[in-house]
Amino acid sequence: MASMDETNIFDLPSNTHNSISVDSLSSQPVDDNRNEDERNSNQANEGANRKKKKKTSIVWNDFDEIQVAEGVKKAICKYCKNAFATGGRGASTSHLKRHSEGCLQRSVQMASQKKQCVIPFKPSNSSNPFISPGFRFSNEKMREVIATSIMVHEYPFSIVEDDAFIWSFQYANPEFQKVSRKTIRSDCIAIYEAERKALKELLKSVSKISLTTDMWKSSHQVIEYMVITGHFIDYGWKLQKRILSFVKVPAPRRGIDVANAIFKCLKAWGIEDKVFSVSVDNASYNDSCLRWA
Secondary structure, eight states: OOOSSSOOGGGSOHHHHHHSOHHHHHHHHHHHHHHHHHHHHHHHHHHHHHHHSOOOOGGGGSEEEEEEETTEEEEEETTTOOEEEOOOTTOOOHHHHHHHHHOHHHHHHHHHHSOOOOOTTSOOSSOOTTOOTTOOOOHHHHHHHHHHHHHHHTOOGGGGGOHHHHHHHHHHOTTOOOOOHHHHHHHHHHHHHHHHHHHHHHHHTOSOEEEEEEEEEOTTTOOEEEEEEEEEEOTTSOEEEEEEEEEEOOSSOOHHHHHHHHHHHHHHHTOTTOEEEEEOOSOHHHHHHHHHO
16 A cells, blocks of 8 residues: 555546646657757857957958958958958957058048148138138238239239228228239239149149140230130149240241240140140141141
């Protein structure tokens, strides 16, 4: 006989047998399989999220990471397209930073995005190019402003001796000192020489330059002039246009005379071996001019 402490399964109440069903026992492995699938799915999502996590180093602004083989990735420079090894997320990017700092194509593109200095000969509607923070009035600077306005608007030198002109400047600043037409003429020539020297230095860094020529006759002087304009790309990949020469070409115009004028202009600027192209109109003397050139 079994002791009182031992319990026989057949002595359990009938409702206990009913609560343990075959369906409940057989469904347990199914739940385990579903939980396992969910865990695998969550792990896959977490891995995908880790892969999609944005890189924090600023050096990746200059590189694109691509997969070249199974588990092998390369960092491609956006400017020169050179490929570099990368260890993935969290790996050192020192070699990428060194390349970015020394990449010539990147330096050129960065320089092109910077705002170019504007020569004060061109009037500005936004601000006065002669006024800088903390500036103080000086008669030397005032003479430069007057000379620039005379060249921009083609005023006669005698305007500086006009009484109303002098009064207006003296009203604006009593310290203003009037100048003569000879003085302001010298100032205009000095500004021209300074700009000419700066342009000559700029042309030293130009590898190729294209020329255009145009010729017309002055209606009141009955004199024929030719202007030679240079077009080139500067270090910042900006198209530049500069007048290189303005010469008188008396009639009758011959091709050799035009060719000599162009050659003298090129020699003066030191660009005779940098000419890429010459564009002219359809005048007959230009055909012989280019043959001489």
